[in-house]
Amino acid sequence: MVFPLDHEDASLQGQPKGLYIVLNERGLWREGLLKKCKNGCELGAKSCCAITIMFNEPDFLKQKCQLEEIITARGHKGLQNTVSKGLNSVSLLTIRRFSRKAFRYIDIYRKGLTRKIAKYVAKKYHSHRRVPNAVFDDIAIFYDI
Numbered sequence: 001m002v003f004p005l006d007h008e009d010a011s012l013q014g015q016p017k018g019l020y021i022v023l024n025e026r027g028l029w030r031e032g033l034l035k036k037c038k039n040g041c042e043l044g045a046k047s048c049c050a051i052t053i054m055f056n057e058p059d060f061l062k063q064k065c066q067l068e069e070i071i072t073a074r075g076h077k078g079l080q081n082t083v084s085k086g087l088n089s090v091s092l093l094t095i096r097r098f099s100r101k102a103f104r105y106i107d108i109y110r111k112g113l114t115r116k117i118a119k120y121v122a123k124k125y126h127s128h129r130r131v132p133n134a135v136f137d138d139i140a141i142f143y144d145i
């Protein structure tokens with residue numbers, strides 16, 4: 001996909017070849033081929049435009065993303081295994097507690113409360129995912145709002 005480092009034109013050495021050259025080298029370029037379909041590609045199309053042709057090439061389909069390559073090269077077994085191990089190391093009860101707390105904070109911030117008051121309210125109303133609207137009366141008493 002890149003020009004070789006010993007390419008005759010020094011300005012192209014190590015540079016990406018581009019869609020036209022890659023498809024031409026593979027014998028897939030044809031006259032009038034658009035880079036991309038103007039109104040989007042039809043579902044299941046494999047040769048409607050240059051990008052779709054390239055996307056369906058076997059080596060492109062096998063290509064991992066750069067992040068996955070880096071992680072694999074460093075010896076990590078994969079994100080799926082890591083996430084699975086991480087989730088298994090925490091009890092379901094703890095996950096549920098943090099989830100409820102997160103929902104409570106979402107509700108509190110959605111109601112427009114600020115950080116200090118939010119902390120107080122989250123502590124006081126810890127039994128549900130939502131904070132009752134009566135919280136504004138409660139806050140007014142303590143904070144002279």
Ligand SMILES: [Zn+2]
Pocket residue numbers: 036037040041042045048049050052
């Ligand atoms: Zn297309």
